Amino acid sequence: MPFLPPPPSRSKPLVAADAFSPVDLVGESASPGTGGEAPKVSNTVKGFEYRRWKMILYTIGTISQIVTLPLWPFFLAKQAKDWSIARNYFGTMRYCLKAIWDHVAYGSLGRMIKYNIAHGPDYVKNRIAQRRGACTRCAKCCRAFNCIFLGQDQSSGDYYCKVFGTAYWYYGTCGRYPIDQRDIDDHGCPGFSFLKGETPRKNGPAPTPRSLPVVGNN
Ligand code: SF4
Numbered sequence: 516m517p518f519l520p521p522p523p524s525r526s527k528p529l530v531a532a533d534a535f536s537p538v539d540l541v542g543e544s545a546s547p548g549t550g551g552e553a554p555k556v557s558n559t560v561k562g563f564e565y566r567r568w569k570m571i572l573y574t575i576g577t578i579s580q581i582v583t584l585p586l587w588p589f590f591l592a593k594q595a596k597d598w599s600i601a602r603n604y605f606g607t608m609r610y611c612l613k614a615i616w617d618h619v620a621y622g623s624l625g626r627m628i629k630y631n632i633a634h635g636p637d638y639v640k641n642r643i644a645q646r647r648g649a650c651t652r653c654a655k656c657c658r659a660f661n662c663i664f665l666g667q668d669q670s671s672g673d674y675y676c677k678v679f680g681t682a683y684w685y686y687g688t689c690g691r692y693p694i695d696q697r698d699i700d701d702h703g704c705p706g707f708s709f710l711k712g713e714t715p716r717k718n719g720p721a722p723t724p725r726s727l728p729v730v731g732n733n
C-alpha cells in the first residue's frame with residue numbers, strides 16, 4: 516500500500532518541511548507527451564525566497580546568541596507569544612541547555628551550517644525539488660529534542676508548530692528539512708525520500724551510515 520500524505524487542507528499549520536507542498540498525487544504535472552506520470556516531488560520554496568546573505572547572517576547571529584543564554588526564556592516566550600515560557604524561567608533554562616546539546620547530537624546545528632553556509636539557496640532549492648513525499652506531521656523531528664515550540668491540537672491530536680513561518684522556522688532548518696538521505700536518517704523521517712544515488716557526493720567514499728535513535732513510532 517503506497518504511503519499517502521495527509522490532505523493539505525488542515526486548519527493548523529504543518530510542523531517541519533513546507534505547508535505549501537502537497538504531493539502531486541494525480542500526476543497532473545506530468546510533462547505532455549512523455550506518456551508517464553510525473554515524479555511525485557515536493558518543491559517547497561514557493562512563496563518564500565531565501566537570501567544568501569540572510570542565511571549567513573542568521574547562522575552567525577544564532578551561534579553568537581550563546582552569550583545571551585540567560586535571556587533565552589524571554590526570547591522564546593516572545594517568539595512563541597506564550598509568556599508562561601518565561602514565567603517558568605528555570606524550567607525553560609534547563610530545557611535550553613538540553614536543547615543546545617540535542618541540537619548538536621541530532622545534527623540540527625550541522626544542518627543549519629549545511630543549509631545556510633555550505634550551500635546557497637539554489638542548491639537547497641534543487642535538493643528540495645528532488646524530494647519525494649510530504650510531511651506526515653508525525654513530529655519525530657521536533658520531538659527528538661522536545662522542541663518547546665511544538666503544539667498539539669487537543670481535538671484532533673495533530674501536531675503543529677507554534678513558530679511556523681517565522682524567520683526561525685525558515686532560516687533555522689525546519690522549513691527546508693530534509694534535503695538529503697542523511698537528514699532523513701537523523702530523525703527517521705517517514706514522510707520524505709530521495710531516489711538512491713540522487714544525493715550528490717563530492718570526491719571520496721560514501722559516508723558511514725549514522726545510527727541515531729528514532730523518537731516515536733508513528
Ligand atoms: S519527521 Fe518528517 S514527516 Fe515527521 S514531522 Fe518531521 S518532516 Fe514531517
Ligand code: SF4
Nearest residue numbers: 530657662665676689
Ligand atoms: S520549531 Fe520546533 S516545533 Fe516547529 S518545526 Fe521546528 S522543531 Fe518542529
